[in-house]
Amino acid sequence: EVQLLESGGGSVQPGGSLRLSCTTSGFTFNIYAMSWVRQAPGRGLEWVSGISAIDGRTYYTDSVKGRFIVSRDNSRNTLFLQMNTLRAEDRAIYYCAKMKWAQWLADFDYWGQGTLVTVSS
Amino acid sequence: DIQMTQSPSSLSASVGDRVTITCRASQSIRTYLNWYQQKPGKAPKLLIYAASSLQSGVPSRFSGSGSGTDFTLTISSLQPEDFATYYCQQSYSTPPTFGGGATVGIK
Numbered sequence: 001e002v003q004l005l006e007s008g009g010g011s012v013q014p015g016g017s018l019r020l021s022c023t024t025s026g027f028t029f030n031i032y033a034m035s036w037v038r039q040a041p042g043r044g045l046e047w048v049s050g051i052s053a054i055d056g057r058t059y060y061t062d063s064v065k066g067r068f069i070v071s072r073d074n075s076r077n078t079l080f081l082q083m084n085t086l087r088a089e090d091r092a093i094y095y096c097a098k099m100k101w102a103q104w105l106a107d108f109d110y111w112g113q114g115t116l117v118t119v120s121s
Numbered sequence: 122d123i124q125m126t127q128s129p130s131s132l133s134a135s136v137g138d139r140v141t142i143t144c145r146a147s148q149s150i151r152t153y154l155n156w157y158q159q160k161p162g163k164a165p166k167l168l169i170y171a172a173s174s175l176q177s178g179v180p181s182r183f184s185g186s187g188s189g190t191d192f193t194l195t196i197s198s199l200q201p202e203d204f205a206t207y208y209c210q211q212s213y214s215t216p217p218t219f220g221g222g223a224t225v226g227i228k
Contacts, residue, residue: 035217037165045157045165045208045219061216095164105212107155109176111164 002026002110004096009115016086016119022079022096022112030074033099035108036081038092038117048094049081053102063089086119093117123147123211127220133228140196142223144209149189153213156185156194159222160205168207169194199225 008020020036035050049070050059058070069082079096093116097108124147134140144154152172157165167176169185172192182197196203204227209220 044222045159045210047217047219050217059215100170105215105217107167107170107210107212108157108165109167109170111166113164 002098004098004110004112006094006096006112006115009094009117011118011120012086013121014087014119017082017084018086018117020081020083020094020096020115020117022081024077024079024096024098027098027110029072029077031102033102033104033106034072034079035097035099036070036079037095037097037108037111038090039095039114040089040092043092046092050099050104051079052104054104057104059104083117086117088119091117091119122216123150123214123218125209125211125218125220127207127209127223129223130221131224131226133226134199135228136199136201138199138228140199140203140225142194142207142209142225144187144192144194144220146190146192146211146213150211150213152188153211154185154187154192155210155212156183157208157210158203158205159208165208196225 036048067085071080093114095114096112098110100106100109126145154172156169159165173185206224
């Protein structure tokens with residue numbers, strides 16, 4: 001059974017940092033691209049960042065470029081999102097999502113339950 | 122970025138109804154279109170990928186069609202567990218973008 005479990009969310013002041021983790025099981029982690037997708041309270045889905053399994057190339061939505069860093073540790077089957085210089089508009093539930101293929105880009109075929117990030121003074 | 126526009130944004134329907142949701146892309150995305158279902162407080166779930174392929178385990182009452190810029194998600198006979206919000210998403214180019222969602226409520 002494919003499982004993705006996010007952790008690391010919480011409350012932080014504007015300008016602060018958080019590191020999200022997504023621990024996975026039930027599939028061969030190192031052969032699938034992975035992404036982070038967020039959802040602000042009461043709003044729709046927004047893709048944030050992703051990483052290819054083939055070459056480790058990373059991708060970001062414009063609003064987080066230069067502030068967020070996505071990475072993966074294939075030995076630990078874990079995806080990370082380092083979030084720096086957080087802003088109020090980054091407040092959202094952050095979902096880890098497995099992508100259907102190794103290469104970039106594809107649909108998101110499995111999702112974690114999400115972790116809430118709150119940015120407030 | 123490719124803009125995805127869904128319509129309607131909400132609808133009311135009864136159990137057994139046939140429900141259709143449309144999604145339009147701002148440029149051709151061939152068949153790189155996916156549909157997700159999200160229930161309150163839950164993560165999204167993939168229903169349809171590549172415009173018309175049914176994800177494993179998804180009931181056959183769900184179907185997708187379209188290519189280019191216009192796509193449709195159809196629920197042939199609405200069931201109580203289908204009341205949810207549905208999102209389309211393009212996987213043609215980066216950034217992958219989602220439609221605004223269509224909420225199916227109980228009439």
